[in-house]
Amino acid sequence: MPTPKRLEKFLAPPLLVLVSAVLWGVAILHARHTAMGPYGLISQMNWAFYLTLTVLGVAAARELTRTPLRSRALLLITVALVVVLFGTSPATTQVAALTDSYVHTGFTSYIIQHGAVLENFDARFSWPGAFALGGFVAQAAGVSTTLSFLKWFPLVIELAYLAPLWAIGRASGLSRRTAYLGTLLFYTGNWIYQDYFSPQALNFLFYLTLIALVLSMYRPLRATVLPRWRRALHTWRLQRILGLDTISTMRPRGEVALLAMAGVLVSASAVSHQLTPYAMVLSLIALLGARRLGRPELIVFTGAVTLVWLSLGAYNFWVGHLSLIFGSLGSVGSTLGSNVNSRVFGASSHLLVVKWRIYATALMFLLAGIGVLRRATDDRSLELLAGAPFALLLAQSYGGEGLLRATLFSLPFTSLLAASAILPRRHGTVAPWIPWRPSQRSRFARPLLSVTIGVLVVATGILLTFVRGGNDYYETYTSGEFQAVRYLDAHVPTGGLVGTFSAYVPLGATGLTTYRVYIAVLYLDTSVATDLTLLERQHPNYLLLSQSEEHWGEVVMGYPTGWEATAEQVLLHHHYRVVYHNATATVLRRVTP
Amino acid sequence: MHKFFSHLPINLGNGLPVAVLFMAVIALMTVRVFQSLFLHATPQELRRADIWTLGLLVLFVVLIVLRFLAYAYA
Numbered sequence: 001m002p003t004p005k006r007l008e009k010f011l012a013p014p015l016l017v018l019v020s021a022v023l024w025g026v027a028i029l030h031a032r033h034t035a036m037g038p039y040g041l042i043s044q045m046n047w048a049f050y051l052t053l054t055v056l057g058v059a060a061a062r063e064l065t066r067t068p069l070r071s072r073a074l075l076l077i078t079v080a081l082v083v084v085l086f087g088t089s090p091a092t093t094q095v096a097a098l099t100d101s102y103v104h105t106g107f108t109s110y111i112i113q114h115g116a117v118l119e120n121f122d123a124r125f126s127w128p129g130a131f132a133l134g135g136f137v138a139q140a141a142g143v144s145t146t147l148s149f150l151k152w153f154p155l156v157i158e159l160a161y162l163a164p165l166w167a168i169g170r171a172s173g174l175s176r177r178t179a180y181l182g183t184l185l186f187y188t189g190n191w192i193y194q195d196y197f198s199p200q201a202l203n204f205l206f207y208l209t210l211i212a213l214v215l216s217m218y219r220p221l222r223a224t225v226l227p228r229w230r231r232a233l234h235t236w237r238l239q240r241i242l243g244l245d246t247i248s249t250m251r252p253r254g255e256v257a258l259l260a261m262a263g264v265l266v267s268a269s270a271v272s273h274q275l276t277p278y279a280m281v282l283s284l285i286a287l288l289g290a291r292r293l294g295r296p297e298l299i300v301f302t303g304a305v306t307l308v309w310l311s312l313g314a315y316n317f318w319v320g321h322l323s324l325i326f327g328s329l330g331s332v333g334s335t336l337g338s339n340v341n342s343r344v345f346g347a348s349s350h351l352l353v354v355k356w357r358i359y360a361t362a363l364m365f366l367l368a369g370i371g372v373l374r375r376a377t378d379d380r381s382l383e384l385l386a387g388a389p390f391a392l393l394l395a396q397s398y399g400g401e402g403l404l405r406a407t408l409f410s411l412p413f414t415s416l417l418a419a420s421a422i423l424p425r426r427h428g429t430v431a432p433w434i435p436w437r438p439s440q441r442s443r444f445a446r447p448l449l450s451v452t453i454g455v456l457v458v459a460t461g462i463l464l465t466f467v468r469g470g471n472d473y474y475e476t477y478t479s480g481e482f483q484a485v486r487y488l489d490a491h492v493p494t495g496g497l498v499g500t501f502s503a504y505v506p507l508g509a510t511g512l513t514t515y516r517v518y519i520a521v522l523y524l525d526t527s528v529a530t531d532l533t534l535l536e537r538q539h540p541n542y543l544l545l546s547q548s549e550e551h552w553g554e555v556v557m558g559y560p561t562g563w564e565a566t567a568e569q570v571l572l573h574h575h576y577r578v579v580y581h582n583a584t585a586t587v588l589r590r591v592t593p
Numbered sequence: 594m595h596k597f598f599s600h601l602p603i604n605l606g607n608g609l610p611v612a613v614l615f616m617a618v619i620a621l622m623t624v625r626v627f628q629s630l631f632l633h634a635t636p637q638e639l640r641r642a643d644i645w646t647l648g649l650l651v652l653f654v655v656l657i658v659l660r661f662l663a664y665a666y667a
Contacts, residue, residue, distance in 0.1 A: 242643075252630040259626065297622040300650065308615045311657045312608040319664055 013073035016059040017080045023052040024084055031092040033478065038349035038555050041089055041469020042462075049088070053461040056081050060184055061454030064177055064423075065446055074180045078162065082187055085461060086195070087155045089469055094479040095506065096150030097472065101197040103508035108134040108146045110512050118513065119316055126314035129272025130199035146197065147509050154195040157205065158187070164208035169416060171215035173378050178423040181453060182416035188460035189364045189415055191357055191468040192408045193475075200405075203276035206269045208412060210280055211287075211385065213262050214298070217255060218246040220291035220379045220429075231430075235289045246294035259295060266302045270309045277306035279389050279409045286384035346556045353470030360463050361407060364414050371420030374436075376428035386413040422452055474552035477506045481546045484585035489514075491579075491589075492542055499540030501531050501567070504548040515541075521557070528553070528563050532570055539590065543576060547584040611660065614653040621646045 027049035037043035059077045063070060089097065096102070107125060110118055112135040117125045125131075138146045165186060169179025195201045221244070239245055248255050270277045281302050287293040310318070346354070372383055389409035393402050426436050485506050488498055492515040498507070499518045507517055518538045520531040535543065545564050553559035571588055572578070580587035625642040628634035634642075 256626065256630060295626065297626060300622060300646070301619065304615055304618055304650070304653065307654070307657050308611060311611055311660055315608075318661075 013059055013063060013070070013076055016055055017076055020052045020055040020059075020080055020084070023048045023055065024088075027052060028088070028091045031088075033093050033476065036473055036476075038347065038473050038551075039353065039466070039470065040472035041092070042466045043473075044092060045088075045465065049465075050462065052084055053458050053465075056084065057454045057458035057461065060181075060457050061450045064181055064453050065450040069176055069180075071176070071180075078180070078184060078187070079159065081184065081457075081461065082158050082162065083155065085187055085464055085468075086158045087152075088465070089472060089476065090151045090155060093151070093472075093476045095477050095482045096147075096153075096197070097476040098193070098196045099503050099505060099508060101150045101153070102147075102506050104131065104134070104197050104199075105146045105150060105509040106512040107131045108138065109144070109510065111135040112138060112144065121513075123274075123317045124199070126317035127199060127272050127274055127309075129268055130202045131272075133202070133272070134197075145509065150197045153197040153201070154193075157195050157201045158190075160205055161186075161208055164205070164212040165412060167212035168208065168215055168412060171212065172382055172413075172416060173425070173428070174375075174382075174416060174420065175423065175425055178419045178425065179416065181423055182419035184457055185364070185367075185415040185418050185460065186412055188457060188464050189360065189411060189418075190408075191360055191464055192404050192411075193468060193471070194405070194408055199273045200276065203269050203273040204408065206265050207276055207280060207283070207409065210262055210265050210269075211283055211412075213258055213265075214284065214287055214293050215381065217248060217250055217258055218287075218292050218294045219249055221245050221247045240291065241288065241296060243288065243294040243296050245291040248294055259298065262298055263301055266298075267305050270302075270305045271313060274314075275392070275405055277302060278392060278395075279405075281306065282388040282391050283385055283409070286388040287381055290379045290381035290384045292379060292381045347554065347558050350470070350555045353467055356463065357467045357470070360460070360467055363460075364411070364418055367418035367421045368414045369417075371417035371424065373433040374424040375417075375420040376425050376432045376436075377430045378428045380430065382413045382417055386410045386417060422449070422456070473555055474502075474504045474548045477546075477548055478584040480582040480584035481548060482506050483582060484544060484546065484580055484587050485509075487580045487587055488542055488544065496541040497538060499535045499538060499543045501535070501545070501549045501564070502552045504552045505544055505546055507544070528559055528567055532567055536571075536574060541590055542579075543571060543588040543590075545586045545588065611653065611656055614649055614656060618646060618649050618653055621649065 027045060030046045030048065031044040033044070035044055056077060060074075060081070063073050063077060104124075107118075107122070107128070108131045111128065111131055117128045117131075119125075134146045134149070138144070138149070162183070165183045166179065169182055170176065172179070174182070194204065234240070250258065266277065266280060269280060281299060284293055284299045284302060288296055288299065293299075368386060387410070389406040392406050392409075424432065424436070426432075488507075489510045492498055492511065494514050496515040497518055498515055499520065500507070501520050503519050518535070518540055520534045545568055550564040553563050554561060568586065568588070575590050575592045576588040577591050578586055579589040621642060625639065625646065628642065629639060
């Protein structure tokens with residue numbers, strides 16, 4: 001029988017991580033992208049994948065409940081969990097996922113080739129900072145395009161989020177255990193696929209870094225002894241608005257240096273993304289109200305630099321389209337409606353994924369609510385930071401994505417509050433709503449805590465794989481589809497038109513200005529016959545039919561199985577013939593005018 | 594209202610006044626940060642800087658709004 005000490009050594013985190021790595025390898029080797037079903041990524045995962053998550057969940061639970069806490073072990077476990085959660089999809093697919101990542105590569109390539117942006121082409125080109133940075137990195141790496149960055153970009157950027165997330169956790173007044181658990185929950189709750197090669201992925205890093213900087217720089221000045229409701233009324237006194245209710249943790253020189261760094265971050269964000277700077281402004285206001293920002297100048301600077309870029313730099317975007325910016329001002333009800341309803345449709349498999357996304361988010365907010373009630377604290381910065389991004393919905397529906405983006409901006413703080421539901425801080429100047437009683441301590445408390453944490457990490461990890469990878473059936477592409485796009489790049493004449501049924505094709509990385517693309521389905525109330533009519537009416541020179549489009553039609557639109565083959569037969573009788581074909585893609589060319 | 598805004602000078606769009614005001618606001622705020630951190634300015638001196646910053650900031654926002662309106666009703 002091994003002694004407890006030897007068992008401890010046996011269960012040491014590196015060994016558990018090593019076991020999980022071997023199991024993950026087995027899961028990856030077993031997975032076949034071509035065998036993926038309508039439920040997406042999870043449909044190609046076998047027992048080894050679930051065992052990987054279980055081993056990591058056990059390791060996390062064990063480390064989070066042991067004394068003393070070992071930061072290095074927790075870092076190792078967190079990194080391993082991030083690799084498993086966000087590396088499985090790229091490891092099992094042949095080429096990068098998501099059309100937008102290819103389009104963004106196209107933007108970057110244009111900047112590399114021309115040294116300038118393309119005017120009046122796409123709204124995203126009015127905020128070109130991230131594309132220019134992508135071009136700079138590509139040139140520094142000695143490649144002519146960022147295409148090779150796409151596949152693994154989500155994993156790399158998620159790992160980059162880890163540093164500011166840990167800093168936020170540590171600086172927000174939580175215990176280290178709670179901060180580490182909150183970071184784990186952020187990753188197991190981040191199903192919002194905004195970490196692909198895009199400006200928003202980079203800007204989320206800027207956002208996290210800015211909040212981490214500010215939280216590390218300022219502390220609340222004094223404990224308020226007023227009753228709870230009267231204390232809340234003091235939030236917007238002039239004294240607090242001027243930042244006089246905080247104290248800096250830095251010397252003046254250090255504070256100025258960090259403020260300058262924050263200014264650079266904010267400026268970079270203002271020129272590279274439409275939404276993030278506004279989320280920054282709201283979060284900085286929240287921090288000011290929570291006595292965690294001592295320099296209101298930072299809010300003014302962020303707002304001013306954002307407005308200046310919108311007014312001068314993004315001129316191409318809004319001239320003639322002012323309603324795009326101000327059209328949904330104040331109409332929160334319709335914004336929420338369009339954000340939620342436009343996503344709940346499709347075949348039963350897709351509906352299940354969408355519903356579980358809502359449940360996953362609801363679970364996180366429920367836990368966060370319990371955390372708010374259970375935790376003692378010195379300030380309410382996390383609560384205000386979790387709520388502030390939703391004010392974005394007052395101004396913009398953001399093309400039906402506003403709610404998703406607000407949830408993402410809120411998630412780092414929601415997950416820390418959710419962790420507080422399980423590991424609440426017990427002492428602080430602001431007392432918990434549900435007071436902690438010493439009688440709650442029993443000899444079963446620690447094992448129970450350990451089991452709760454383990455189950456939560458494993459369950460949310462599996463849920464994340466299901467809901468995040470739920471669209472992989474049609475959002476991930478095969479090398480055959482990519483080869484078909486290569487064929488188009490080589491053969492479509494300048495000024496030509498390429499037609500597709502849906503946007504789920506790996507188009508856009510090249511040929512940005514060579515040919516145009518017409519997508520038949522931009523509306524939901526349609527059928528294969530309507531799509532065909534729309535396509536034929538445009539007389540595209542070439543048509544791209546692919547497996548991803550077929551899957552999208554089945555899962556999202558509810559078209560019958562084999563609908564694309566039927567459509568192809570119709571097209572072959574209407575002036576089109578096959579010029580390129582492989583197992584997952586077909587290219588048709590128009591042969592008569 | 595439409596008539597009033599359609600007479601706004603469209604050359605507000607050249608951006609120079611907006612850019613100048615933006616730089617003035619940033620400069621004032623930077624001075625205020627240095628005043629309070631290194632020069633130990635009195636509350637009265639800081640308040641004076643605040644009033645100037647606020648005034649320029651209001652002008653800056655008004656100018657940007659006018660710029661939007663000028664293009665919207667042009």
